[in-house]
Amino acid sequence: MAGPAGAPPTIDDVKLPTDNPNPFVRFWQSVWAPTTRSLRGWAMASVVVNAGITVTGAGVRVTASGLGCPTWPKCTPDSFIPVAHPEVSPLNMAVEFGNRLLTFLVLAVGLACVVAALRMAPRRVTVVRLAWLQPVGIVAQALWGGLVVNTMLNPFTVGVHYLLSSGLIAACWMLYARAGEGDGPVRAVAHRDIRRLGHVLLAAVFALLVAGVVVTNTGPHSGDEVASRFDLDIESVARVHADVAYVVVGLTFALMFALHVTNAPRAARRAALALLGVELLQGVIGYTQWFLAVPAALVLLHVLGSTLVWIAALRVVTSLRERDTQPASVSPSPTEAAAVA
Numbered sequence: 001m002a003g004p005a006g007a008p009p010t011i012d013d014v015k016l017p018t019d020n021p022n023p024f025v026r027f028w029q030s031v032w033a034p035t036t037r038s039l040r041g042w043a044m045a046s047v048v049v050n051a052g053i054t055v056t057g058a059g060v061r062v063t064a065s066g067l068g069c070p071t072w073p074k075c076t077p078d079s080f081i082p083v084a085h086p087e088v089s090p091l092n093m094a095v096e097f098g099n100r101l102l103t104f105l106v107l108a109v110g111l112a113c114v115v116a117a118l119r120m121a122p123r124r125v126t127v128v129r130l131a132w133l134q135p136v137g138i139v140a141q142a143l144w145g146g147l148v149v150n151t152m153l154n155p156f157t158v159g160v161h162y163l164l165s166s167g168l169i170a171a172c173w174m175l176y177a178r179a180g181e182g183d184g185p186v187r188a189v190a191h192r193d194i195r196r197l198g199h200v201l202l203a204a205v206f207a208l209l210v211a212g213v214v215v216t217n218t219g220p221h222s223g224d225e226v227a228s229r230f231d232l233d234i235e236s237v238a239r240v241h242a243d244v245a246y247v248v249v250g251l252t253f254a255l256m257f258a259l260h261v262t263n264a265p266r267a268a269r270r271a272a273l274a275l276l277g278v279e280l281l282q283g284v285i286g287y288t289q290w291f292l293a294v295p296a297a298l299v300l301l302h303v304l305g306s307t308l309v310w311i312a313a314l315r316v317v318t319s320l321r322e323r324d325t326q327p328a329s330v331s332p333s334p335t336e337a338a339a340v341a
């Protein structure tokens with residue numbers, strides 16, 4: 001409660017930047033006068049948009065719109081925006097062009113992370129570097145997208161496109177995690193071997209994603225009928241993929257058991273349980289799509305599930321450690337530098 005009129009101000013009289021009633025001002029301040037919370041909010045927004053674009057990218061594939069814009073960076077040989085083309089259906093063009101436009105949204109969120117990280121006081125070198133990984137990674141992905149189109153959806157380039165997005169999501173997640181902790185040395189909250197198990201699990205999940213993109217790029221959803229496929233037996237690669245999924249589920253059970261018997265912090269146990277939950281759901285989707293001859297809608301759900309499994313695995317790893325708030329390497333923010341000058 002605010003103090004009576006004329007009395008000295010109390011803590012309730014203090015207005016925080018987030019208290020501004022104008023949502024546009026609050027939005028602007030979340031970038032230009034960031035708090036730890038708003039920076040983490042932007043990092044989480046980056047996780048979400050990068051996860052989203054993995055699903056819309058799969059949408060391009062399953063609607064056979066991969067060459068909806070047959071050239072890159074222009075949509076057609078003479079135009080940056082969709083125009084009538086004798087060999088491309090307007091729907092395929094709209095889907096592919098729409099996905100290209102989403103790059104700008106992902107880039108905008110990445111740039112907001114960079115500005116917020118730079119404006120944070122004190123400015124933290126690690127956080128700024130992690131934030132920069134986003135625009136750099138998004139531009140790299142846009143260029144790689146050009147390679148995907150110019151190689152007529154070569155399966156290797158399509159697969160790497162998804163895996164690069166997984167790397168970008170890892171960078172966003174690390175920004176989210178690091179922004180919320182200090183720069184002191186890592187302090188394990190679980191036994192060293194359990195942390196190792198967490199890292200092995202993360203590596204196994206990545207191997208599972210790799211196996212998954214091999215199945216996809218052997219299977220029917222190439223993105224266009226002219227696209228080539230990996231010359232592999234679809235049943236065999238799908239079986240290997242499912243086998244790796246069993247290994248991942250087994251490792252997750254092992255980790256949950258280890259966390260339980262060592263009475264590890266609740267956050268770590270909950271993160272492992274959430275990972276197990278999305279893995280099991282993903283397994284159900286995986287088998288269903290396999291037995292229904294990979295219908296497009298289930299492929300989209302499976303891609304969403306894959307990205308969620310990856311994020312949940314990253315969360316498990318970051319939940320197994322903490323860092324104290326002691327600052328290690330800081331450089332002055334613009335506000336601080338101006339105050340000193």
Ligand code: HEM
Pocket residue numbers: 058159162208209210211212213214215216217219220221238241242245248278279280282283284285286287289290294299302303305306309
């Ligand atoms: C935790 C469990 C799983 C994860 C994280 C996972 C991940 C993935 C990923 C990343 C892809 C490639 C997506 C793309 O590039 O578009 C994929 C494709 C695929 N997965 Fe899984 N998967 C899991 C379990 C399973 C299971 C148990 C099956 C059952 C056989 C399965 C069947 C498939 C099939 C058939 C495809 C190809 C779909 C297509 O043609 O586009 N998955 N998976």
